[in-house]
Amino acid sequence: MDLLMSVPIASYFFSTSLTSWSTSLNLLFFYMTWTTLILSHSPLKIELFGTLGLRIVFWLIPSLFFLLIDTLLPSLAETIKHNGASALPPRDAKSISRLLGLALLNLALETILEGLLSLGAALYLQAPIFRAATTLPLPWQIGKHIALLFAAREVLTYYIHRYILHAPSRNNRRLPGQHASCAHRRRAAPFSLLLMADHPLPFLLHRFVPLYLPALLMQRHLHLLTYFLFFGLCTIEETLTMSGYTIVPGIIMGGITRRNAFHYARPTGNFGCWGVLDWVHGTSLGGDVMKDVKEEAEKHHLKEKGEDAADGAAGMLQNGIEGLRRSARKRGRKSSAGWGRE
Structure with a gap:
């Protein structure tokens, strides 16, 4: 610790x-x-304890806190939940213990699998899988790598979730059945504990592979601190958007939460993380990501701000031109006065 x-x-x-x-x-x-x-x-020890710590701080502790609110204050919680009282978690100790035990089992499996993969890759490459140097990554490197990792995560999550975990039963009975029996056991908005309370194999495919595989493919180009930041941001996002609350801050995050609620209530769409590929493929339920972007722009009055900025720039340009004209006229008058004295 x-x-x-x-x-x-x-x-x-x-x-x-x-x-x-x-x-x-x-x-x-x-x-x-x-x-x-x-x-x-060792870099491997830092990696494993770091990711485990991020999961505990940004998923386990908030999930237990949200669960406490939902079970002890159900009348309050149902007013801020998508679908109201139907979205509240079970209140009996047996069901809660089962879900918590499954979630902790998946957390342990995720950590062990990451350790084995990182150790195997390090032995093959004869070097740590992530660049665990004393030199800190530059901000532009962090931004570039984070953008690539989020894009790859969106692609992997969508296609794994839609074509493997929600594939028609005639194509693959095992994985969709396991995912449906655990993650979609009830048709209602989720709560944060369900983030990891899935059958172990679907959980690893749905939550772990899109998170770890892109980072693994980048090999030693990715600094360990950048991986920690990406891992922490994803964990925060998933914990909040799986909470089922209508009060999740931000229109974008609120939109993801709403789409998660629709997916768990009716698992026929909203397969991606951010909803970009759902919008592309037409599988969005309850509004798509472009609607969220439009609402975000309207919220911050981006159109008016853009017009004001354009008017301000035009005004500055006009003032500059008028200043140059006045300067030219002054020089012309001085020049004429000089010739007159001669």
Whole structure:
């Protein structure tokens, strides 16, 4: 546990929101701690304990907190749930214990499988699978790699989810049946604990492969800190959008939550993470991602802001032209006055 708590990773990735003085101290403290960690532990150990810690902090603890609200305050919870009271989790201890046990089993399987794959790849490459150097990644590298990882995750999630886990039973009976009997046992909006409460094989295909395979394919081009950031962002997103709450902040995140609720209530669409490929393939339920983008633009008045910016730029250009004309007229008058004196 000391390894999980030894890296103040938030101080590095979110330090831009602080003052410049505190940012410098946070970066210095993070760099010193990260360097010490790299020199004292193996990259594989840091990777496994880091991802396990992210799952615990950003999924397990919030999921148990949401579950506590849903079970102890059902009258309040049903008012902020998609589909109301039908979306509330079971309240009997046996069902909750079963779901929690299955989720923790999948968490352990995910960690073990990642360890085996990373160890095998490291032995084959004769080097750690992720670049666990003391040098910190540059911001533009982080942004580029995160964008690639999210795009690959969207593609893998959609096609695995739609064509393997929701394939017609005549094509493949086993995996769709396992996924339906666990993840879709009830037809209602999900709650966050269901993120990992699926049959182990469908869970690994649906949640682990799209998350880990793109990072594995990037091999040593990907810094371990970038992988941690990607893993943490995905875990936060999945935990919130699987909560079933109508009060999830942000139109984009709220839209993903709404589409998840539709998928679990009627599993005939909304197979992707962000809904981009659902929009492309026409499998969106309850509104598509383009509707969310439009609502987000209207919320922030992007059209009006764009028009104001264009008017401001035109005004500045016009003022500049008028200034140049006035300067030219002044020089012309001075020049004429000089010739007159001669």
